Amino acid sequence: MKRSDKEQLVADLKAKLSGADGVFYTDFTGLNVKRMTELRRRFKKAGVEYVVIKNTLALRAVNEAGLTGQKLRGPTGVVVTKDPITAAKLLSDFAKENDQKPSVKGGIYEGAVIDEAMVKKLASLPTRDEALSILVGTFNSVLMMFALALEAKKTQLEGSN
Secondary structure (H helix, E strand, O other): OOHHHHHHHHHHHHHHHHOOOEEEEEEOOOOOHHHHHHHHHHHHHOOOEEEEOOHHHHHHHHHHOOOOOOOOOOOOEEEEEOOHHHHHHHHHHHHHHOOOOOEEEEEEEOOEEEOHHHHHHHHHOOOHHHHHHHHHHHHHHHHHHHHHHHHHHHHHHHHHO
């Protein structure tokens, strides 16, 4: 690969990283082309970027984007996302279906370096939409209880007259 091509790859990845809230490093060893295509398709559907790039180029892009990189070994796929929880869920679910492949090497979440355990914790959190629906449901139940209490008080006052 020519130097100019490498520089272009680094620049492209750096641009993607600058708007990302989460970056995960994966080892895709053991996944065939069909499985990799399926993984990319799922990520694309969720608006998540998945880039396979040489480790040295990936680290250069991460460092140039102002993030702290990790030492990477072996084949690496970089997950770049604005919604780290959704990306972690997709990655975790796909790994469960495919003998824990791809495996997570680590990543960056909100500017901090994270490990595989933290990615699994992110995967267990509710997504933004799920959290909002839980919040709305909670507000709804509180309002319903308040309305029932007012109705009971009204009935009690009418009964005393």
